[in-house]
Amino acid sequence: MNRNFKLILIICMLFAVIGASACIGEEKDGTAKGAGSGENSRELVVGIGTDVNNWYLDMFAAGDARFVWSQVYETLVRLDSDLNVIPGLAESWETPDDGKTWIFHLRENVTFHDGTPFDADSVVFSYSNQSYVRQAVLKPVQSVEALDTHTVKFVLKKPMPLPFYLTHVAWPVMGPGCLDAAGNFIKPVGTGSFKFETQAKDQEIVLTRNEAYWGEKPLLDEVTFKVIPEAATRVIALETGEVDMVIKVPEYDVERLEAEEGIQVHRKLTTFTDFLQFNCDKSLFNDTRVRQSVAYAVDTETLVNEVLEGIGEPAGGRPYSSVMMYSDPDLKTYTQDLDKARALLEEAGWKDSNGDGIAEKDGKPLHTSLIVSKGVWAARHNPMAQVVQGTLREVGMDVEIKVLDEGAISKLESTGDFGMILRSGYFVWGPYPKHFFVHRSGSPYSHYHNETYDQLVDTADMTVDTQKQEEIYHSLQAFVIEEVPAFYLMHEEKVVATGPSVKGYTISSEDPWLNLSGVYLERK
């Protein structure tokens, strides 16, 4: 081969590569669709953080999938934007025997997206043994049976306020049309106001209007959910107009966005609550006074102001966010009192005798660990853990922060080799009692064992009478303040931002729920 020939060959190869990549790129150009395509378009583009990992009832809809599910699927019982229980696909329900049997009267003239009628059989299908929810939270459910075409009976092993549980977006009613004849999942079939159209993995999900929707019909023709994992990019995409709406706006962007013309920031307190869970079984935190000392030391107001730019509500130990049903408005919460924190530590035998700022007991200095997950909450949990570490140092506790992934955390939890864990999220979802289950002895996440507490939780979960429920939940909240199995830090505010053309959006308290019913677009 002659030299020039080789050179030409290499250059040709280079051009081939450039050409090929350009072709691949251009081929897809036609499908790329942004906001603002066409005047007066009725196609809303929403930026979300994670793709829909699953559409079927054999698995949990993780991450932001539930925001999409809430457009396609509906539940028997629903929550309004202030978390009041309202009828959903069931018009009414009753329990003839105080919670062991529940009879749901279903809405008539509702059809699934594939045209089949919504009836009792589809409810039986959705809550069969195959559904993962029956194997976990709804384990007490013994049978689900259709009494007639529009009446369903749930029989439980023990009394349970079932309608609360059935409000969960991830446990909705699905049409048997989700499956093919062989029983394999083919496509999502729900009753919601939007129908599933297409999904490009980790890129976008397109939904179209359900013309046959039984309720208030949506004003939009189409909703496209764009998957944008990085929050900063999501916000910029809203600012450039590439998307019309973004969820989970970071706290530090709120002030800037609020000042921007045309952009509207919607905020609402949710049920999500971050808490500092103590290892009451195996660490120095088995002494209630040490836990109370932490509660007095950590100033949750500073935490919300410093770390979250004032977005969210300081909890001061309150387990139930004030929007939640049965949240006790008169609950006495903690306010920072460092002297009291030190006094309680001293009472428990921890005293700084050598003047190094760290308390000791029997000659051993007070060292402990605080575990933070690397997962979705890391962005706010890391700085929160640092603030906690700083304040606890002031009262004489030496806290080491460990940032770990879920696997490592579950291992430490099983060996009991930790002091505290900063937790959030799913433990504190919805208006139902499972919130308190996390500290109940039987829970896999519990590091607290107290018979009185277990009994209170069990009774609460078996009570159907609302007045009695309220009483028990108030005493549970007081119990948590007094005994501190965990110190509750802050209640999260949900932040959704919309662009200049979006009108009619109302934010709801329920976290993984996106209400698009009154939303319309006015493109300029």
Added chain:
Amino acid sequence: MWKYIAKRLAMISIVIAGVTLVAFSAMYLAPGDPAEVIALARYGEDLSASQVETLRVAEGFDAPVHVQYMIWLGHLLQLDLGKSLVTSEDVLTEIRQKLPATAELAIASLLISLLIALPAGILGALRKNTLLDKSCMFVSLVGVSIPNFWLGLLLIWFFALTLHMFPSYGYGSLKHIVLPALTLGTSMSAVTARLTRASLLEVLGQEYIVAARARGFDERTILFRHALKNAFLPVVTFAGMQFGYLLGGAVVVETIFSWPGIGKLLVDSIFAMDFSMVQGCVLFIAVLFSLSSLAVDILYAVLDPRIRYDRRD
């Protein structure tokens, strides 16, 4: 030459066996019970202990680790990569969906990086120790020091938000690839530029260049026909390695720009302990890496006629 290529291709299968074994063991050595972590991803935090145990048996986590690996290898020989343990999606389908995006980004980034690095490195070497050289090298120092996530956000802010020239995120058109490729290319170009400069300086100091000058060739001919080809040898190796790494995905850039590549898929799967997906990704990355290093070696022979692979046989 063909014999050599065939031999190298055969060796790739050994590399794959080794790499996947290491990946499998590393996943196993990571703390945490895989059955529990996967159950958590499938069923959320509401899961019950019986769900974990059912999953452990169903997915074969109750077997000894070497048996599990052999089972996976057995399926691989039947060209079956299995299904994701978390989303139950077909591993091969998922990777095939992600691979084009990864390859496009890798090619575009490499091109941008070379377009920046080669002129900068050559200019730096020719104008050694001048202000031009120093500023080129300073810029490359800055380039290598700026973290990708920050550079990426800066580029989005400037080109997408301020100038409205390129989309801020997403995948699809030629316009979409510009910002992520620029982010990756800029940081990659820094080292390549320095390498080009150093390598060219070394070659320019060699006797055959002096001889060429003595024979009266003009500087342009000396540079392009004599010096550059030899100076490019280390650069080609390095760029080839970089390309190989890029084919393994670029998690940070993929995340910032919502680029549906293989890097984020792999990292997400590692966190979720999705063994079959991790193994599938590692397999593909290993193959692509081996192939790109083979391509580098072939390019070597093209650049330098003294290198003849066949003679060693």
